[in-house]
Amino acid sequence: MAAAPLPGPLPRLAPLLAHYGYWAAGAFVLVEDSGVPAPGETILIAAGIYAGAGQLNIVGVAVIAFTAAVVGDNIASLIGHAGGRAFVHRWGRYVFVTPERFQKAEEFCTRHGGKIVVVARFVEGLRQVNGVIAGTSGMPWRRFLVFNAIGAALRVGLWANLAYLAGRHITAIYEEISRYQLTRSSPWSPHSSSGTYGAAGTRTDPGTGHAERSGTAGTRRRRASVTTAPPPIRAASAP
Structure with a gap:
Protein backbone atom coordinates (compact mmCIF):
# COMPACT_ATOMS: atom_id res chain seq x y z
CA MET A 1 0.00 0.00 0.00
CA GLU A 175 -8.70 17.02 -2.03
CA GLU A 176 -10.54 19.70 -0.04
CA ILE A 177 -7.30 21.66 0.45
CA SER A 178 -6.53 21.46 -3.27
CA ARG A 179 -10.10 22.51 -4.19
CA TYR A 180 -9.92 25.47 -1.82
CA GLN A 181 -6.58 26.59 -3.29
CA LEU A 182 -8.02 26.40 -6.81
CA THR A 183 -11.08 28.39 -5.72
CA ARG A 184 -8.90 31.07 -4.16
CA SER A 185 -6.84 31.39 -7.34
CA SER A 186 -9.91 31.73 -9.64
CA PRO A 187 -10.50 35.35 -10.85
CA TRP A 188 -14.27 34.91 -10.32
CA SER A 189 -13.88 33.48 -6.81
CA PRO A 190 -15.77 35.26 -3.99
CA HIS A 191 -12.37 35.41 -2.23
CA SER A 192 -10.57 36.90 -5.23
CA SER A 193 -9.03 40.36 -4.75
CA SER A 194 -10.40 41.51 -8.12
CA GLY A 195 -13.87 42.26 -6.76
CA THR A 196 -16.72 41.18 -4.50
CA TYR A 197 -19.76 39.11 -5.36
CA GLY A 198 -23.39 39.55 -4.51
CA ALA A 199 -26.54 37.56 -5.13
CA ALA A 200 -27.50 35.94 -8.45
CA GLY A 201 -23.92 35.84 -9.73
CA THR A 202 -23.43 39.62 -9.66
CA ARG A 203 -20.04 41.11 -8.94
CA THR A 204 -19.13 44.55 -7.57
CA ASP A 205 -16.00 46.08 -9.07
CA PRO A 206 -13.85 47.66 -6.30
CA GLY A 207 -12.72 50.52 -8.58
CA THR A 208 -16.06 51.69 -10.01
CA GLY A 209 -18.65 50.31 -7.62
CA HIS A 210 -20.69 48.98 -10.58
CA ALA A 211 -22.51 45.67 -10.16
CA GLU A 212 -22.19 43.21 -13.02
CA ARG A 213 -22.73 39.60 -13.87
CA SER A 214 -19.80 37.25 -14.33
CA GLY A 215 -20.53 36.78 -18.07
CA THR A 216 -19.08 38.48 -21.14
CA ALA A 217 -21.66 41.30 -21.23
CA GLY A 218 -20.90 42.20 -17.66
CA THR A 219 -17.19 42.25 -18.43
CA ARG A 220 -17.76 44.62 -21.39
CA ARG A 221 -19.83 46.96 -19.21
CA ARG A 222 -17.11 46.99 -16.56
CA ARG A 223 -14.42 47.79 -19.07
CA ALA A 224 -16.54 50.56 -20.61
CA SER A 225 -17.24 52.11 -17.22
CA VAL A 226 -13.53 52.10 -16.38
CA THR A 227 -12.26 53.50 -19.71
CA THR A 228 -14.96 56.19 -20.26
CA ALA A 229 -13.70 59.53 -18.94
CA PRO A 230 -16.09 61.60 -16.80
CA PRO A 231 -17.48 64.83 -18.32
CA PRO A 232 -15.41 67.97 -17.63
CA ILE A 233 -16.52 70.24 -14.79
CA ARG A 234 -17.30 73.76 -16.07
CA ALA A 235 -16.88 76.80 -13.90
CA ALA A 236 -20.06 78.67 -13.06
CA SER A 237 -20.51 81.93 -14.99
CA ALA A 238 -20.50 85.21 -13.06
CA PRO A 239 -23.96 86.77 -12.52
Whole structure:
Protein backbone atom coordinates (compact mmCIF):
# COMPACT_ATOMS: atom_id res chain seq x y z
CA MET A 1 0.00 0.00 0.00
CA ALA A 2 1.50 3.33 -1.07
CA ALA A 3 1.84 6.05 1.54
CA ALA A 4 -0.90 8.66 1.41
CA PRO A 5 0.25 12.19 0.52
CA LEU A 6 0.84 14.44 3.49
CA PRO A 7 -0.43 18.03 3.23
CA GLY A 8 1.57 21.22 3.76
CA PRO A 9 5.19 20.87 4.91
CA LEU A 10 4.70 17.27 6.06
CA PRO A 11 5.84 15.60 2.79
CA ARG A 12 9.41 16.49 3.76
CA LEU A 13 9.08 14.09 6.70
CA ALA A 14 7.77 11.21 4.59
CA PRO A 15 11.21 9.68 3.78
CA LEU A 16 12.19 9.81 7.46
CA LEU A 17 9.02 8.03 8.55
CA ALA A 18 9.20 5.55 5.68
CA HIS A 19 12.72 4.44 6.66
CA TYR A 20 12.70 4.77 10.46
CA GLY A 21 9.01 4.96 11.44
CA TYR A 22 8.54 4.57 15.19
CA TRP A 23 12.18 5.24 16.02
CA ALA A 24 12.10 8.60 14.24
CA ALA A 25 9.09 9.68 16.29
CA GLY A 26 10.67 8.47 19.53
CA ALA A 27 14.09 10.01 18.84
CA PHE A 28 12.80 13.46 17.95
CA VAL A 29 10.36 13.60 20.87
CA LEU A 30 13.14 12.52 23.27
CA VAL A 31 15.60 15.10 21.94
CA GLU A 32 13.02 17.88 22.09
CA ASP A 33 11.96 17.05 25.66
CA SER A 34 15.61 16.82 26.73
CA GLY A 35 15.90 20.58 26.18
CA VAL A 36 17.16 20.73 22.58
CA PRO A 37 14.97 22.50 19.97
CA ALA A 38 13.78 19.77 17.59
CA PRO A 39 10.59 19.11 15.58
CA GLY A 40 9.38 16.43 17.98
CA GLU A 41 5.74 17.50 17.91
CA THR A 42 5.74 17.78 14.11
CA ILE A 43 7.19 14.28 13.78
CA LEU A 44 4.60 12.95 16.25
CA ILE A 45 1.74 14.45 14.21
CA ALA A 46 3.20 13.14 10.95
CA ALA A 47 3.60 9.67 12.46
CA GLY A 48 -0.03 9.77 13.64
CA ILE A 49 -1.18 10.68 10.13
CA TYR A 50 0.93 7.84 8.73
CA ALA A 51 -0.70 5.48 11.21
CA GLY A 52 -4.15 6.64 10.16
CA ALA A 53 -3.17 6.03 6.52
CA GLY A 54 -2.24 2.44 7.42
CA GLN A 55 1.54 2.81 7.33
CA LEU A 56 2.22 2.55 11.10
CA ASN A 57 0.45 1.23 14.18
CA ILE A 58 -1.05 4.06 16.23
CA VAL A 59 -0.62 2.19 19.51
CA GLY A 60 3.08 1.73 18.77
CA VAL A 61 3.44 5.40 17.87
CA ALA A 62 1.70 6.53 21.06
CA VAL A 63 3.59 4.18 23.40
CA ILE A 64 7.00 5.05 21.96
CA ALA A 65 6.26 8.80 21.93
CA PHE A 66 4.98 8.70 25.54
CA THR A 67 8.04 6.79 26.74
CA ALA A 68 10.38 9.13 24.87
CA ALA A 69 8.64 12.20 26.30
CA VAL A 70 8.94 10.96 29.91
CA VAL A 71 12.56 9.85 29.49
CA GLY A 72 13.49 13.09 27.70
CA ASP A 73 12.07 15.29 30.46
CA ASN A 74 13.85 13.21 33.10
CA ILE A 75 17.14 13.69 31.25
CA ALA A 76 16.47 17.43 31.23
CA SER A 77 15.71 17.35 34.96
CA LEU A 78 18.94 15.48 35.63
CA ILE A 79 20.88 18.06 33.60
CA GLY A 80 19.33 20.88 35.61
CA HIS A 81 19.93 19.10 38.93
CA ALA A 82 23.56 18.17 38.22
CA GLY A 83 24.68 21.18 36.23
CA GLY A 84 22.60 23.86 37.89
CA ARG A 85 22.14 27.39 36.60
CA ALA A 86 25.83 27.72 35.77
CA PHE A 87 25.53 24.92 33.22
CA VAL A 88 22.45 26.52 31.66
CA HIS A 89 24.08 29.97 31.51
CA ARG A 90 27.18 28.53 29.86
CA TRP A 91 25.60 26.23 27.29
CA GLY A 92 22.00 27.44 27.00
CA ARG A 93 22.79 30.09 24.40
CA TYR A 94 23.59 27.33 21.90
CA VAL A 95 19.96 26.22 22.03
CA PHE A 96 18.54 29.79 22.23
CA VAL A 97 18.14 29.75 26.01
CA THR A 98 19.77 32.95 27.24
CA PRO A 99 20.20 33.62 30.99
CA GLU A 100 17.46 36.25 30.83
CA ARG A 101 14.97 33.91 29.15
CA PHE A 102 15.81 31.10 31.53
CA GLN A 103 15.35 33.34 34.57
CA LYS A 104 11.90 34.45 33.40
CA ALA A 105 10.87 30.87 32.66
CA GLU A 106 12.22 29.68 36.01
CA GLU A 107 10.33 32.38 37.94
CA PHE A 108 7.13 31.52 36.07
CA CYS A 109 7.45 27.77 36.71
CA THR A 110 8.36 28.26 40.37
CA ARG A 111 5.34 30.50 40.86
CA HIS A 112 2.88 27.94 39.45
CA GLY A 113 4.40 24.78 40.91
CA GLY A 114 3.96 21.24 39.62
CA LYS A 115 0.94 21.94 37.44
CA ILE A 116 3.10 23.99 35.07
CA VAL A 117 5.00 20.78 34.22
CA VAL A 118 1.72 19.51 32.73
CA VAL A 119 0.80 22.77 31.01
CA ALA A 120 4.34 23.26 29.65
CA ARG A 121 3.87 20.20 27.44
CA PHE A 122 1.60 22.30 25.23
CA VAL A 123 3.67 25.51 25.22
CA GLU A 124 6.50 25.92 22.74
CA GLY A 125 9.67 26.99 24.57
CA LEU A 126 8.51 25.90 28.02
CA ARG A 127 8.24 22.33 26.72
CA GLN A 128 11.97 22.28 26.06
CA VAL A 129 13.14 23.81 29.36
CA ASN A 130 10.58 22.76 31.97
CA GLY A 131 12.56 19.64 32.90
CA VAL A 132 15.78 21.64 33.33
CA ILE A 133 13.93 24.17 35.46
CA ALA A 134 12.52 21.40 37.65
CA GLY A 135 16.10 20.25 38.23
CA THR A 136 17.58 23.67 38.99
CA SER A 137 14.69 24.61 41.29
CA GLY A 138 15.06 21.42 43.31
CA MET A 139 11.60 19.95 42.66
CA PRO A 140 11.41 16.47 44.24
CA TRP A 141 11.95 13.83 41.55
CA ARG A 142 8.87 11.75 42.38
CA ARG A 143 6.63 14.81 42.29
CA PHE A 144 8.14 15.84 38.96
CA LEU A 145 7.76 12.32 37.57
CA VAL A 146 4.02 12.26 38.31
CA PHE A 147 3.30 15.61 36.66
CA ASN A 148 5.70 14.76 33.85
CA ALA A 149 3.89 11.50 33.06
CA ILE A 150 0.46 13.17 33.20
CA GLY A 151 1.58 15.90 30.81
CA ALA A 152 3.19 13.41 28.43
CA ALA A 153 0.07 11.23 28.36
CA LEU A 154 -2.22 14.20 27.64
CA ARG A 155 -0.01 15.67 24.95
CA VAL A 156 0.78 12.43 23.14
CA GLY A 157 -2.81 11.23 23.45
CA LEU A 158 -4.20 14.46 22.01
CA TRP A 159 -1.87 14.84 19.01
CA ALA A 160 -1.64 11.14 18.19
CA ASN A 161 -5.43 10.72 18.14
CA LEU A 162 -6.12 13.89 16.14
CA ALA A 163 -3.41 13.01 13.64
CA TYR A 164 -4.68 9.42 13.39
CA LEU A 165 -8.21 10.64 12.61
CA ALA A 166 -6.81 13.00 9.99
CA GLY A 167 -4.81 10.16 8.48
CA ARG A 168 -7.93 8.01 8.15
CA HIS A 169 -9.40 10.71 5.89
CA ILE A 170 -6.19 12.12 4.44
CA THR A 171 -7.28 11.71 0.81
CA ALA A 172 -10.53 13.65 1.35
CA ILE A 173 -8.70 16.33 3.36
CA TYR A 174 -6.04 16.66 0.68
CA GLU A 175 -8.70 17.02 -2.03
CA GLU A 176 -10.54 19.70 -0.04
CA ILE A 177 -7.30 21.66 0.45
CA SER A 178 -6.53 21.46 -3.27
CA ARG A 179 -10.10 22.51 -4.19
CA TYR A 180 -9.92 25.47 -1.82
CA GLN A 181 -6.58 26.59 -3.29
CA LEU A 182 -8.02 26.40 -6.81
CA THR A 183 -11.08 28.39 -5.72
CA ARG A 184 -8.90 31.07 -4.16
CA SER A 185 -6.84 31.39 -7.34
CA SER A 186 -9.91 31.73 -9.64
CA PRO A 187 -10.50 35.35 -10.85
CA TRP A 188 -14.27 34.91 -10.32
CA SER A 189 -13.88 33.48 -6.81
CA PRO A 190 -15.77 35.26 -3.99
CA HIS A 191 -12.37 35.41 -2.23
CA SER A 192 -10.57 36.90 -5.23
CA SER A 193 -9.03 40.36 -4.75
CA SER A 194 -10.40 41.51 -8.12
CA GLY A 195 -13.87 42.26 -6.76
CA THR A 196 -16.72 41.18 -4.50
CA TYR A 197 -19.76 39.11 -5.36
CA GLY A 198 -23.39 39.55 -4.51
CA ALA A 199 -26.54 37.56 -5.13
CA ALA A 200 -27.50 35.94 -8.45
CA GLY A 201 -23.92 35.84 -9.73
CA THR A 202 -23.43 39.62 -9.66
CA ARG A 203 -20.04 41.11 -8.94
CA THR A 204 -19.13 44.55 -7.57
CA ASP A 205 -16.00 46.08 -9.07
CA PRO A 206 -13.85 47.66 -6.30
CA GLY A 207 -12.72 50.52 -8.58
CA THR A 208 -16.06 51.69 -10.01
CA GLY A 209 -18.65 50.31 -7.62
CA HIS A 210 -20.69 48.98 -10.58
CA ALA A 211 -22.51 45.67 -10.16
CA GLU A 212 -22.19 43.21 -13.02
CA ARG A 213 -22.73 39.60 -13.87
CA SER A 214 -19.80 37.25 -14.33
CA GLY A 215 -20.53 36.78 -18.07
CA THR A 216 -19.08 38.48 -21.14
CA ALA A 217 -21.66 41.30 -21.23
CA GLY A 218 -20.90 42.20 -17.66
CA THR A 219 -17.19 42.25 -18.43
CA ARG A 220 -17.76 44.62 -21.39
CA ARG A 221 -19.83 46.96 -19.21
CA ARG A 222 -17.11 46.99 -16.56
CA ARG A 223 -14.42 47.79 -19.07
CA ALA A 224 -16.54 50.56 -20.61
CA SER A 225 -17.24 52.11 -17.22
CA VAL A 226 -13.53 52.10 -16.38
CA THR A 227 -12.26 53.50 -19.71
CA THR A 228 -14.96 56.19 -20.26
CA ALA A 229 -13.70 59.53 -18.94
CA PRO A 230 -16.09 61.60 -16.80
CA PRO A 231 -17.48 64.83 -18.32
CA PRO A 232 -15.41 67.97 -17.63
CA ILE A 233 -16.52 70.24 -14.79
CA ARG A 234 -17.30 73.76 -16.07
CA ALA A 235 -16.88 76.80 -13.90
CA ALA A 236 -20.06 78.67 -13.06
CA SER A 237 -20.51 81.93 -14.99
CA ALA A 238 -20.50 85.21 -13.06
CA PRO A 239 -23.96 86.77 -12.52
